[in-house]
Amino acid sequence: MRLIKFSVSFAITLALVYFLDNRWVIGKAPLPPLGKLLDPFHGFWQNIEPRGAQPPTELHIPGLQDKVTLVFDSLAIPHIFASNEADLYLAQGYVTAMHRLWQMEIQTHAAAGRVSEIAGPAALENDRYMRRLGMTFGAQHAFETMMKNDTTRRMIEKYAEGVNAYIQSLHYSDLAFEYKLLDYRPEPWTPLKSALLLKNMAYSLCMRDKDIEMTNALQLFGPEVVDLLYPDQEGVGEPIVDQPGSWKFANVLSDSIPLALPKELIQVKKKPGADPTTGSNNWAVHGSKTATGSPMLCNDPHLNLSLPSLWYVVQLHGPGTNCMGASLPGTPGIIIGFTDSVAWGVTNAQRDLIDWFRITYKDSTRQKYRLDERWANTRAVVETIHVRGEDAVSDTVYYTHWGPITYDNTFKANNDHADYAFRWIAHDPSLELLTFYKLNRARSFDDYKKALNTYQAPAQNFVFASVQGDVAMRVQGKFPARRQNEGRFVLDGSLRTNGWQAFIPVEQNIAYRNPPRGFVSSANQYPVDNTYPYYITATSFEAYRNRRINSVLTQDTSITVADMMALQTDNYNLKAAESLPTWLKQLDSTRLSPAEMTAFDILKAWNYTNTADAEGAAYYEAWWDSMYPNLIWDELSQGDTLLDYPTTYTTLKLMRDKPDLAFFDIQKTPQKETVVDIVRLAFTKSVQSIEQWKKEHAGSTKVPWGAYKDSRINHLLRLEPLSVAVNAGGNHDIVNAFSKTHGPSWRMIVSLEKTGVKAWGVYPGGQSGNPGSPHYADMIDTWTNGKYPALHFLQNAGQSADKFSSIVLTPSER
Amino acid sequence: MKFLLQLIVIFVLAYVLELFFPWYVIVVAAFFAGYVVRSRANFLAGFVAIAGLWAWKAWMIDGEASTDLSARVARIFTLQDNTLLFVITALVGGLVGGFAALSGALLRPAKKKWYEKR
Numbered sequence: 001m002r003l004i005k006f007s008v009s010f011a012i013t014l015a016l017v018y019f020l021d022n023r024w025v026i027g028k029a030p031l032p033p034l035g036k037l038l039d040p041f042h043g044f045w046q047n048i049e050p051r052g053a054q055p056p057t058e059l060h061i062p063g064l065q066d067k068v069t070l071v072f073d074s075l076a077i078p079h080i081f082a083s084n085e086a087d088l089y090l091a092q093g094y095v096t097a098m099h100r101l102w103q104m105e106i107q108t109h110a111a112a113g114r115v116s117e118i119a120g121p122a123a124l125e126n127d128r129y130m131r132r133l134g135m136t137f138g139a140q141h142a143f144e145t146m147m148k149n150d151t152t153r154r155m156i157e158k159y160a161e162g163v164n165a166y167i168q169s170l171h172y173s174d175l176a177f178e179y180k181l182l183d184y185r186p187e188p189w190t191p192l193k194s195a196l197l198l199k200n201m202a203y204s205l206c207m208r209d210k211d212i213e214m215t216n217a218l219q220l221f222g223p224e225v226v227d228l229l230y231p232d233q234e235g236v237g238e239p240i241v242d243q244p245g246s247w248k249f250a251n252v253l254s255d256s257i258p259l260a261l262p263k264e265l266i267q268v269k270k271k272p273g274a275d276p277t278t279g280s281n282n283w284a285v286h287g288s289k290t291a292t293g294s295p296m297l298c299n300d301p302h303l304n305l306s307l308p309s310l311w312y313v314v315q316l317h318g319p320g321t322n323c324m325g326a327s328l329p330g331t332p333g334i335i336i337g338f339t340d341s342v343a344w345g346v347t348n349a350q351r352d353l354i355d356w357f358r359i360t361y362k363d364s365t366r367q368k369y370r371l372d373e374r375w376a377n378t379r380a381v382v383e384t385i386h387v388r389g390e391d392a393v394s395d396t397v398y399y400t401h402w403g404p405i406t407y408d409n410t411f412k413a414n415n416d417h418a419d420y421a422f423r424w425i426a427h428d429p430s431l432e433l434l435t436f437y438k439l440n441r442a443r444s445f446d447d448y449k450k451a452l453n454t455y456q457a458p459a460q461n462f463v464f465a466s467v468q469g470d471v472a473m474r475v476q477g478k479f480p481a482r483r484q485n486e487g488r489f490v491l492d493g494s495l496r497t498n499g500w501q502a503f504i505p506v507e508q509n510i511a512y513r514n515p516p517r518g519f520v521s522s523a524n525q526y527p528v529d530n531t532y533p534y535y536i537t538a539t540s541f542e543a544y545r546n547r548r549i550n551s552v553l554t555q556d557t558s559i560t561v562a563d564m565m566a567l568q569t570d571n572y573n574l575k576a577a578e579s580l581p582t583w584l585k586q587l588d589s590t591r592l593s594p595a596e597m598t599a600f601d602i603l604k605a606w607n608y609t610n611t612a613d614a615e616g617a618a619y620y621e622a623w624w625d626s627m628y629p630n631l632i633w634d635e636l637s638q639g640d641t642l643l644d645y646p647t648t649y650t651t652l653k654l655m656r657d658k659p660d661l662a663f664f665d666i667q668k669t670p671q672k673e674t675v676v677d678i679v680r681l682a683f684t685k686s687v688q689s690i691e692q693w694k695k696e697h698a699g700s701t702k703v704p705w706g707a708y709k710d711s712r713i714n715h716l717l718r719l720e721p722l723s724v725a726v727n728a729g730g731n732h733d734i735v736n737a738f739s740k741t742h743g744p745s746w747r748m749i750v751s752l753e754k755t756g757v758k759a760w761g762v763y764p765g766g767q768s769g770n771p772g773s774p775h776y777a778d779m780i781d782t783w784t785n786g787k788y789p790a791l792h793f794l795q796n797a798g799q800s801a802d803k804f805s806s807i808v809l810t811p812s813e814r
Numbered sequence: 815m816k817f818l819l820q821l822i823v824i825f826v827l828a829y830v831l832e833l834f835f836p837w838y839v840i841v842v843a844a845f846f847a848g849y850v851v852r853s854r855a856n857f858l859a860g861f862v863a864i865a866g867l868w869a870w871k872a873w874m875i876d877g878e879a880s881t882d883l884s885a886r887v888a889r890i891f892t893l894q895d896n897t898l899l900f901v902i903t904a905l906v907g908g909l910v911g912g913f914a915a916l917s918g919a920l921l922r923p924a925k926k927k928w929y930e931k932r
Contacts, residue, residue, distance in 0.1 A: 039837035721889035
């Protein structure tokens with residue numbers, strides 16, 4: 001009897017341990033391993049950092065050749081001092097992993113289409129998509145190129161060694177919170193993962209195209225309407241480089257390309273590309289316009305804001321280099337930053353570097369397709385996707401001369417046997433890392449010029465300034481020398497000549513040095529004056545931020561750092577200033593309801609500034625959102641037939657210039673509407689939605705813009721408790737481009753004074769990826785309030801201050 | 815008296831073993847003390863010792879925490895605040911500790927008193 005009782009009791013004990021030591025999926029909700037997770041000796045409680053915790057003073061790291069000193073300042077920014085390059089990148093890998101390992105790994109998993117391994121079947125569709133875009137295909141090419149160059153090979157190999165030294169030091173209790181919650185362990189880091197992260201950046205910045213949408217529009221509406229709705233140039237503002245007549249070179253290739261439109265309307269449930277409001281600002285002001293007489297450089301890339309943050313700030317000090325700035329966790333070197341002689345920054349170049357080619361198969365097996373005079377073989381790649389808790393899924397992706405077939409009858413397309421192959425610049429072998437290696441050591445304009453020559457993708461507007469007094473801008477990337485209209489529509493993939501025939505020679509790229517106006521600037525607008533001999537197209541170019549920045553910079557003299565901070569956080573809404581007065585006139589103020597009358601008065605008194613407390617901004621943005629895109633462009637949502645919406649600028653221009661345009665008619669109503677009807681209808685709707693918002697917010701009598709916008713910096717897992725709500729001004733199309741989810745992901749200002757480079761920088765997050773660390777989100781308030789901590793650009797490891805701590809990394813036996 | 819001794823043995827032993835081994839080493843501590851120091855309420859001793867140990871340790875960590883992670887984790891589990899998270903932490907450890915102690919006690923043959931012997 002006793003033994004039976006014992007057996008039962010012991011079995012319960014073992015079953016409990018088994019249950020609490022494993023992850024379960026109940027219904028569809030995952031339940032983490034509760035015993036492991038809640039054990040205060042090893043579980044998540046161990047991720048809570050005590051107040052005033054100090055890092056160890058010494059760590060033994062295998063693979064180091066010499067001692068390395070890490071100084072952490074009060075924001076936990078590491079300043080790495082190494083005596084040789086190999087150790088410098090090993091230490092960068094180690095310290096970045098220490099703060100951000102989980103993020104680095106999940107982002108490479110996402111890029112490689114491997115999230116299902118961790119999250120289960122919910123992630124499967126996106127994993128398939130990433131594989132069908134050829135992300136690893138591109139990363140592999142980049143990786144092979146990096147391995148052939150001694151410098152970049154050493155960088156990625158040593159960085160990986162550092163990351164792995166950290167991973168090997170981990171016990172369960174040291175794992176990041178997310179590993180414990182999702183119940184998995186980090187795998188060894190590989191140099192290929194650094195390549196994947198660079199491709200992930202290309203995916204964020206250079207993944208937007210509208211070739212299929214344009215092709216459908218051309219078939220449905222004809223060429224005049226297409227040029228009206230989707231012009232290549234909107235003719236607004238100044239281009240990034242404005243030097244008419246200065247392009248004195250023999251350009252390559254400029255014949256024409258035949259339009260070969262497919263007969264069918266293309267029906268693809270295309271995944272959305274990069275958010276159209278993703279963009280960035282950068283500028284550099286010449287010493288003749290600044291208070292100190294030295295140039296100043298500013299940059300703020302606008303991206304999807306997340307926690308842990310996209311950027312990790314670091315200083316790298318070693319032989320031949322002393323540089324500081326924002327690095328991409330998972331990639332060696334610094335992407336946006338400064339040395340003791342120069343500074344550089346980037347904005348996205350927008351150019352269309354994606355084409356879709358229609359494939360003519362020989363038969364339904366998809367094994368052969370027409371390529372010039374012959375039938376070429378497709379290459380079938382079987383992607384095996386491991387799914388947590390389920391059987392692995394196999395997905396066959398066919399590769400052609402052009403690239404992979406992303407959409408086909410198994411994935412989001414209805415057109416049987418009319419597949420389109422995906423050609424993307426980021427699939428090509430490239431060596432971007434060498435550019436950053438050289439920029440991290442640059443001392444002059446010539447160094448910058450040389451560094452940029454090997455940079456391919458994602459194409460960027462590289463701003464530059466130096467203590468010697470130079471300011472410069474260069475639109476750098478690998479650009480096909482496109483023929484007129486090439487890349488606007490889908491192309492016939494049966495002719496090789498329809499592909500990219502030649503590339504613009506690097507010395508013919510758009511560039512500007514010390515222009516007479518005293519500054520260079522870019523905000524994703526059209527890049528160049530009309531005398532530049534190459535055809536340029538893109539999904540969209542920016543129309544508002546660039547004009548605001550240029551008008552402020554043109555007027556300003558004796559510019560101070562405070563002026564630059566004010567400009568980066570400028571909330572002036574040029575779009576509203578240009579559109580609101582007309583809309584208000586279009587309202588018949590006698591027929592307004594009381595709530596509408598209030599809105600009318602608030603809007604009338606508003607100063608076109610999207611500050612957090614501005615009610616006018618809330619009413620204006622709600623009004624615009626009620627119009628664009630769905631009310632105005634209702635004709636362009638046609639089921640599965642993909643169409644794109646005209647840009648904000650083109651829409652507002654058409655509203656002003658062509659109020660009777662047929663598109664302004666609302667299709668589902670019997671009567672014929674014009675712009676005035678749309679504006680009034682949208683006004684009524686927007687006031688209603690704001691009244692609703694007030695009701696939902698404890699009967700609030702006011703609607704401040706910041707609260708209405710309800711911005712949020714989301715944790716990468718979209719876990720609300722780990723995300724941070726932010727009440728702040730700004731919006732897309734405004735210099736302070738902080739919309740609901742996107743915004744300035746790193747604000748940097750560098751003053752290049754001969755007596756020493758000074759810099760300020762902040763991002764909406766914190767250096768540590770650990771939600772239990774005081775440095776998880778400690779810069780958010782500073783960032784929200786438009787404040788900038790000074791960056792401590794140390795000259796040597798001994799130069800540390802109060803509240804700094806340091807770790808000495810010493811070599812150890814393997 | 816034995817109960818208290820048993821409870822203390824489990825608490826101390828589990829504390830020491832947890833410094834070196836994964837969480838389920840609490841089974842060893844409670845089982846051992848259940849077997850060696852058998853009391854009249856073995857389950858209770860195991861439960862209270864481990865629940866107490868885990869709640870105490872979690873409370874110590876949270877007391878000197880630099881952040882409110884425990885409150886955020888509570889919200890991930892859709893709990894109102896972190897008080898319940900302490901309770902669940904204690905409960906999870908306590909249940910395992912209780913059954914382990916009970917099992918240990920049940921494995922040991924009953925020691926018969928002199929007047930029961932024949």
